[in-house]
Amino acid sequence: MVDYSAIEAKWQNAWEDARVFDGEPNQKKPYMVFAAFPYTNTALHIGHARTYGTTDVLARYKRMQGYNVLFPMGFHGTGTPVVSFATRIQNGDKELVEELKIFHIPEDDIAKMTDPNFIVAYFVKRIESDFRRTGFSIDWRRKFLTIEPMFMRFVEWQFGVLNKKGYLVKGKHPVGWCPKDDNAVGMHDTKHDVEPDIEKETVIKFKVDGEEAYLPCTTYRPETIFGVTNIFVNESVPYVLCRIEGQTGNFYITKAGAEMLRYQMKIDVVNEVSGKELLSKKAVNPMTGEIVPVMPGYFVKESIGTGVVMSVPAHAPFDYAALERLRTQGYDIQGIRAKKIIDVKIGRSLSDVAMGDVKPIHIDIPALGYLEVLHANANAIDDMLEFATKLEYREESHWGKMLVNGYEGMSQPEAREKIKADLITKKDAFEVNVLANAPVICRCGTQVVVKVVDDQWFINYGDESWKKIAREAYAGMRILPDKARNAFDAAIDWIDLRAVARARGLGTPFPLDKRFIIESLSDSTIYPAFYTIVNVIRDEDQSKLKPEFFDYVFLGLGDADKVARSTGIPFEKVSRCRASFTYWYTQTSNHSAAELIFNHFTMYIFNHAAIFNKTFWPKQIVANGMVNYEGEKMSKSLGNIIPLGDGIKKYGADTLRFLETAGSELFSDAEFGDDAANGVRERFDYLYSITDNIQKMDSGEMKQVDYWLYSKLNRKIDAATKAMEKMELRDVATNVLYNSILELKQYAAHSGNNNMVLRDYMSAIALMLNPFAPHVSEELWHMMGNESFASTEKWPNADTDMISDKIEVQAELVEGVIEDARQVMALMTRKGGKPASGVKIIVADDWKREVTNSLAENRNISKAMDKVKSLGPSINKEAAAKYISSLAKRVNELRKTDISQEEEFKSLDESKEYIAKALGAEVTIEKESGSRSQRAGRAAPLKPCIDIAQ
């Protein structure tokens, strides 16, 4: 057994000694790769190795291509997670402590984690050591944290530049809010980590008949206003009459609603009324002028929106059911008639099986029709009504056509937007923000509300001139994989205002309002530029890092001498920073998870376009998929997290890296599991044993099989290099590891044993494996007697002269013959024949090759006959005719060949023993013209006749 942990330990230090990474500008072409920061409130699990793994693959590949490669890494500490982590430890959060135990964090370290600084320091150390063990070729000398003062000076400078360009704007913004904590809440602050989901709903003002007050109905579907038959209120909850800022008149809304809405608009309560009192009122539909009654609606929730809803029985199963229930309770609803306003074929999206033979009867009342196709009626339970509602909304939204005047024939979504806009223009409606997934509960136990913050700062990614240069920058970039391009196009169009200032958390104070902290994705958009200088300025006092310093280093403004004098940073350092930045930042590749396309990656493009000179715009983005473990998504809640350290111990660093980087296509999720890991490791084992055996072999005369192996090798190098350029890592892996082993096995089966050939083959494999499995690569490389480091060697070059289709076709021919012979033999024994005693393989004469080639080229039988004639009288015309007609049927499948009878004969003859062994029978090879077999005429080029004697 190969001891992988010993091999890994041996090489990871050796690389540092060998200075695999240079890290300083030099004569070589630069190439800088980096991946988005890991967040520092957690240790890493094996899934995290994916993005860094593919980054390292590129780093190592480029290094082997002769580039001066820089692969730096920093850490993200900005934002709320670290702070709330500390708070949770303080509160003795059991869930969190259990999680930390999975990562083998000692109790006394956990106890110290009430201190945010300790948390960050702890995890930084942990991640670095795990990554070193994984064999990533990271230059740790440039490590930094986003919460270090020197980086904060850099971010301040960045925001200064953005502000000068007018990209920072102030405005209103809705956020999830905890009234008790008086704070914005995000996912980390709620029970069960629910993200508050804020949506806009329309409130339509129905004037109360004969009273200067309104019943404001909250709705997602303003277009159904044409079908309103009445208004529903909840008769058992308290309402208030109130004034709403920006709106004229008084409004009846639930007391609970008023409590929540006052965080987004000023509300003055005039007096309280009961829901019951409202039932006596009538209201005027602002669109149609109809006067409708107010009825009790059992399903109306007091804390969503205004607690007043409009009833559209034709298109809302809940409304229909509520009215039917009122009827059975004895209410007079004679005057209420459901009115269909959207036409749609009910149940269109349901399969025939689901529909059965049920046909909706009440197609004039779709809400009822939908209940009917679901085998339900107005008495159905709420879950069923909910289901019918969803179905109806979906179908109407897809196929529904409006039936009402003025909007006739419009699709439902189109009508909704139009009608909403019309109502708002006429001041008959306004919008409110609601919590779509209410109730959301803050960790403190309070119900979360929507608050509209009115002094929020934004980065205005919607600015058209900015979008224009961002698109220009993007157009010059390479996106891998290519199919991610569409997503970027969409993201650049879509990105708009992004709130940038936040009330709490770690990070850089927002320069325009120091009460706030810069939001944590926004402070990490141009950070890679900082890698190029961090090692130079780390020892300088952060107060010296004034804007003019960054202006000079990154924008080339001013001159080094002045900057040195005004900041106090030595002249040499200032110049060195500028030189380093301009050297490294010309070739960059940014790696991260695909899910970051719509935020980090897009912001990365925008900020670079806004701040830097074109020369330093991003050159390449690589988007990675996630990692699944045994078919499941890895997550703490599923409990299938494997800490990186454990994973290395269990599977070996190289196996882990290999599977995660090369086990699947870049963009799709990687599958990680024990079987797959064993498969990879067994293949590594095989490579070791082959390499070990090379020493015992001689280098005799080159045989056909040796040329074959060279051909395969060079084809492989060629394919792997092309795939590598496109980061099609799965292809590379298949070629380099899986197919090599198939080839090596086939080589051995053909008694291939040439020491020199195998050494060439294995050397190339060892080198091409380096980006994926560096430790294995080094070990194999050194086993073959090399003194240098594989990691600093050149990537192999394909010698295309060594690629021979002819030789490969001949090898395939042998396999094909075996396959065919087997089939025949199987057929014979199945039919009760005796086992074969001998197999004659008869190779077609040369004239057949010419005829076949003619047919393959012209697909024309008479031309083929002409060809026969042109070959002279020695050809038996009858046999030729028979041969041609046998091919006629498959004329489309025919291919030309340049392999002569002699060559075909030779390759079969050399493989005679191999074939005999495979078939378990004696084998003779003969030529058609010299054969006495009656079947010999059936021989065709590359499809020799097989004559089996029993």
Place this chain on the structure above:
RNA sequence: GCAGGGGUGGCAGAGCCUGGCCAAAUGCGACGGGCUUAGGACCCGUUUACUUUAGUGUAUGCGAGAGUUCAAAUCUCUCCCCCUGCACCA
């Protein structure tokens, strides 16, 4: 809902851009056989159904349906389903 990516054999996953050697690579699994004291190791074979006493043929088949074509997993359209993201959350 909107945007992006997908849906292929028991599973995983190629192929699709550039239609035809595609009953569909490769790996895993399952089954049969060999090697072995034994095997989780290795080697050989089988893995849609029927058909064929000579290396075949036919049918069905790549989410569903329709279309284009001599020919469709591959191109077009419609629909269904799954994954990811949707803004302060890193």
